[in-house]
Amino acid sequence: MKKSRRDFLKVAGLSAFALGSAAALNLGSAKAATAEGTYETAPAQLKAKRWAMVIDTRRFTNAADFQKVIDACHHEHNVPDIPGNQNVKWLWKDTFAHTFPDDPHGYMPDRIIHGNFLLLCNHCDNPPCVRVCPTGATFRQEDGIVVMDPHRCIGCRFCMAGCPYGSRSFNFRDPLPFIKDVNTAYPPRTRGVVEKCTFCTERLAKGQLPACVEASDGAILFGDLSDPASTVRKALAENFTIRRKPTLGTGPGVYYII
C-alpha cells in the first residue's frame, strides 16, 4: 500500500488529537473520583468594595475608653499579653507624636499633644507588607482587607520591616500560656508566625461588625468607603479627618477624626 505524505500527516494529526483528548478525559474522571462539594461565600457575609474605619478620637479621652475596645479585640482573637518587648498587639494606643509623627508641634491643644490615639493595621491600598512577603502569606482581599494566612507564614518578618505603622507582631514564643481566657471559637497562633488585625474578616462573614466597633458604642465607625451613603463616608464628609503617614503613599484605610 502506498501512502502519500498528505495521508500520513492526516493520520498522524488525528492520532495526536485522540491521544491528547483522551488524556484530558482521563484527568476529568480522576477528579470525579475525589468528588467533593462546592464552596460559597457565607450567607450572612457583609460585602463592600473597600472596607474602611473612622475613629472618633474625641471620644477616647480616658484609659477605660481604650481598654474597653482593646480588651474586646484581644479576647475575641486570643491575643496574648506578654510582658516586655515581645508583646503581641492587634489594637493598641500611643501618643500623638508617635501616631502622627509628621508635625507634632508644641502649640497644639492639650487634648491632642498629651492625648492617646488608637492604633491598628491600616489595611492600606498599597500595602508594603504584601509586597515584601516572600510566601504570599499576607495578601489583600478584593474588599480592601489585608489578611494574614498563618498557615503560610514562615516567620521571616519582612512584613514587620515593611510596615511603616508597626502593626505587625511576631510570636517569639508560644503565645498560649499568655492568653488568660482562651476563646475556643478562634484559633490562637503559634511560635514563629506574624500576626495582626484582620478587620475581623471572620465576624464580617457572620454578618457582624468588627469587635472593636461593636464595643466602642459608636466611637469607631466601619463601612464601605465606596458607598457614599455608608456611615464612614458620612462621617468623613462631616468631620475633618487625617490618616497616619499619608506621605508614604500606602493609602491607609483607617481615618481619625481629630
Next chain:
Amino acid sequence: MLYNAKYIIPGLVVAVAAFTAPFWLNIGTPSYTYPDVAVPTGEDSKQCVEPKEWMRTQHMTLLNTWRDEAVRFDKRTYVATDGKKWDISLQNTCLGCHANKVDFCDKCHNSNNVQPYCWNCHVAPKGNE
C-alpha cells in the same frame, strides 16, 4: 573464578538478610487493623459532611481545601455533595461534633505515625480532658 569469595559471599548473605529482615520479622504478626475511633453520638452528629469512607481517606485533602477557601478566598460555606451547607471551621464545625481528639484524631494518627500540626494553633477540644 571469584576472588575473595570467602568474604564476598557471606557479605552478600548478610546484606540480603538485612534488607529482607522486615518481611521475615513481620511474618505471623497480626495485620493492620483500623483503630476503633470514638465516633460522635449526639443527635446532630449522625452524618459527617461527606460519607464516612470518603472522609476516612480524603479528610486531609478536604481540610486543606477548606483552609484555602476560607482563609484565602473568603468562601466560608461548604456545600456538601448531599446539598447540605456547613460553616467552614475546623475549630467550630469539625470539633463541634468530634469533641474527643484523643480517641478520634490521635488514635488513627498515632497508629499511622502521622503528626499533623493543626494543634500547634487550633485549640484541641476540651472534651477529652
